[in-house]
Amino acid sequence: MFVVAAIAVLxxxxxxxxxxxxxxxxxxxxxxxNAVGNGAILLLAVVGFLTGRPEFxxxxxxxxxxxxxxxxxxxxxxxxGSLGHRGGEEPKA
Amino acid sequence: xxxxxNMVLLTMMAASVVALVRMRNLFAVVILFSVYSFLMASVxxxxxxxxxxMTEAAVGSGVSTVLFLAALYLTKTEEAQPRHSPxxxxxxxxxxxxxxxxxxxxxxxxxAADTPVxxxxxxxxxxxxxxxxxxxxxxxxxxxSYRGFDTLGEVLVVFTAAIGVLLLLRxxxxxxxxxxxxxxxxxAGMED
Numbered sequence: 001m002f003v004v005a006a007i008a009v010l011x012x013x014x015x016x017x018x019x020x021x022x023x024x025x026x027x028x029x030x031x032x033x034n035a036v037g038n039g040a041i042l043l044l045a046v047v048g049f050l051t052g053r054p055e056f057x058x059x060x061x062x063x064x065x066x067x068x069x070x071x072x073x074x075x076x077x078x079x080x081g082s083l084g085h086r087g088g089e090e091p092k093a
Numbered sequence: 094x095x096x097x098x099n100m101v102l103l104t105m106m107a108a109s110v111v112a113l114v115r116m117r118n119l120f121a122v123v124i125l126f127s128v129y130s131f132l133m134a135s136v137x138x139x140x141x142x143x144x145x146x147m148t149e150a151a152v153g154s155g156v157s158t159v160l161f162l163a164a165l166y167l168t169k170t171e172e173a174q175p176r177h178s179p180x181x182x183x184x185x186x187x188x189x190x191x192x193x194x195x196x197x198x199x200x201x202x203x204x205a206a207d208t209p210v211x212x213x214x215x216x217x218x219x220x221x222x223x224x225x226x227x228x229x230x231x232x233x234x235x236x237x238s239y240r241g242f243d244t245l246g247e248v249l250v251v252f253t254a255a256i257g258v259l260l261l262l263r264x265x266x267x268x269x270x271x272x273x274x275x276x277x278x279x280x281a282g283m284e285d
Contacts, residue, residue: 003094010101013132017105020128021112029124033131037154040131043098044138044146050094056143059150063134066155070127073159077120077166 002050009046013039030074037067098139106132117172123161130154214239 016039020032041060048054106129113125130153137146201208222234236244 006094006098010098013135014101014105017109017128017132020125021109023121026118026120026124029121033124033128036128036131040135040150043135047095047098047139051141053141056138059138059143059147062147063131063150066150069155070158073162074124077162 002046006043006046006050009039009042013043026078030071034067034071037063037070041067095139099136102132102136102139106136117174118170119165119168119172120170122172123158123165126161127154127158130157 013036016032016035020029020036023029023032041063044060044063045054045057048056109125109129109132113122113129116122116125130149133153134146134150137143137149205211218235218239219231222228222231226234226238228234
């Protein structure tokens with residue numbers, strides 16, 4: 001059962017990676033990167049149970065927190081940095 | 094099964110690296126770095142090294158993304174076209190990669206028990222630690238005592254890096270006082 005779950009997670013990861021590579025806009029890539037992070041969490045859990053050592057399940061929390069940090073950083077850059085344009089005045093408008 | 098998972102993950106990593114190299118939009122490159130780092134962390138988890146995977150996820154995917162974005166803020170987001178042909182660097186990279194792959198053929202099989210790593214002093218540490226040092230954590234004993242010089246070198250590297258960062262930051266802070274009139278729109282945009 002865990003084998004099937006692992007294969008399913010791998011397929012989901014592969015689709016997310018394809019979107020991250022192909023994605024025409026940066027937002028596509030960002031959502032795909034977030035999905036890859038989620039897939040990494042799921043893979044961590046599945047591999048833990050697959051090998052009979054689920055003690056590392058807590059690492060998933062760390063992955064989730066880091067995923068949020070990365071996504072928030074990218075979004076904040078978009079809102080305030082505005083892609084090479086020296087921003088800073090936008091939020092006041 | 095684990096080998097299969099690793100093969101799939103490594104294939105994805107190779108695909109994302111090829112995309113990374115071909116991409117000119119640095120913003121997408123930063124995001125793909127994060128993807129690559131999460132895939133690498135997954136590979137390390139499958140290889141049964143969750144501590145390294147944790148470091149990889151924290152540094153590669155968390156901190157690096159933020160630092161790259163901060164650096165991106167100071168530059169353009171489009172990479173300049175290279176002025177020289179990529180053939181020579183590619184040739185060098187292929188030759189070095191082939192040499193490294195050739196070198197792996199002399200390495201012992203993965204996880205072999207009769208290698209120097211496993212037959213030397215490594216196996217004695219758990220038994221010797223309570224008698225010689227008497228700390229409950231064997232990893233701490235190895236890092237702080239048995240491999241003390243190695244750790245000293247690492248601390249030196251980190252210390253040097255911290256001094257360098259502090260010097261850079263100090264110079265940046267002094268600049269507004271020196272030339273306050275020419276720091277117009279640039280600095281106004283930097284303050285967040």
